Amino acid sequence: MGRWHRSRMWIQRTPEEEAKWRASAEKDARSHGLMIGLLGWGIAVILVSAGWFVSFYGGMAVQRSYGGSFWMRLLIFGVIASPIIFIARRVESRKALRKDLARTICPKCDTAAEGNAGTACQCGGAFVPASTVRWVERV
Numbered sequence: 001m002g003r004w005h006r007s008r009m010w011i012q013r014t015p016e017e018e019a020k021w022r023a024s025a026e027k028d029a030r031s032h033g034l035m036i037g038l039l040g041w042g043i044a045v046i047l048v049s050a051g052w053f054v055s056f057y058g059g060m061a062v063q064r065s066y067g068g069s070f071w072m073r074l075l076i077f078g079v080i081a082s083p084i085i086f087i088a089r090r091v092e093s094r095k096a097l098r099k100d101l102a103r104t105i106c107p108k109c110d111t112a113a114e115g116n117a118g119t120a121c122q123c124g125g126a127f128v129p130a131s132t133v134r135w136v137e138r139v
């Protein structure tokens with residue numbers, strides 16, 4: 001165990017590496033946001049087209065009848081509800097990125113935490129943002 005720890009360590013990232021980390025974190029956050037947006041949109045459109053309104057407050061589903069076939073409604077509601085994708089994508093990707101940026105690590109004992117950069121760790125080390133350090137293998 002001790003040997004394994006000595007053979008690897010955390011080092012400070014260079015500004016370029018940090019920019020690269022941020023770019024990839026943003027990319028991940030955006031695709032995560034898009035996935036949530038598409039999922040929410042798909043579920044909402046299918047439910048509404050099927051005539052089901054789920055009341056989140058009452059926890060009940062209320063059925064309403066519209067004219068036209070299911071597929072016609074699916075098409076119309078799909079178009080009407082499409083902004084959901086973009087809104088959810090923006091909100092969710094921002095949330096995901098904030099979470100990524102809040103991730104911290106104690107380089108001394110590898111403890112991962114969140115939102116406590118600069119505070120002292122139990123081991124005597126100090127937490128740093130995970131975006132500013134990276135693992136290296138010592139040769």
Ligand SMILES: [Zn+2]
Binds near residue numbers: 108126
């Ligand atoms: Zn520690």
